[in-house]
Amino acid sequence: MVIVVGLGICFAQTEPPKALDLCTVATNIQTYHRRQVRIKAFLGVGAESTALYDPKCRAGELLILVAFNDGILKSKEKGPKELLRITKKKRYALVTIEGMLYGPEPVAIDPNFPEWLKDRLAGSVQHYGHLGSFEMKIDVEKVIDVRDVSDGVRP
Secondary structure: OOOOOOOOOOOOOOOOOOOHHHHHHHHOOOHHHHHHEEEEEEEOOOOOOOOEEEOOHHHHOOOOEEEEEOOOOOOOHHHHHHHHHHHHHHEEEEEEEEEEEEOOOOOOOOOOHHHHHHHHHOEEEEOHHHOOOEEEEEEEEEEEEEEEOOOOOOO
């Protein structure tokens, strides 16, 4: 006589967050400000900055400054290696990245500033990148996916 006893164990699995499209994030900046997000967009590499854009959103305008956390691009993982390979060749790639998103927030005004400067800065918001050209920034913690596809805009 053979008795078989089965023990079923279920582990709760959390599904990875769904990647947001760039237009959703750009039109709801305050909703995602200081939150972990996963975004799918084109990443463009330029002389002054690296930024996210989407040809279908705001006419392909560069919208989010990209900053890679320490060591991400030196990682031996497939995503970062592929990103470097593609962007070295054609300066952009379709990516899915994960990280902390920052939107515009009030500028911190030093109480020691002269009154005229405090008045001038009152109501100002923080911008990011070269010459403050971006309203948003993402500190990338993980490169999820990288694709070598045409964006339909850049050669």
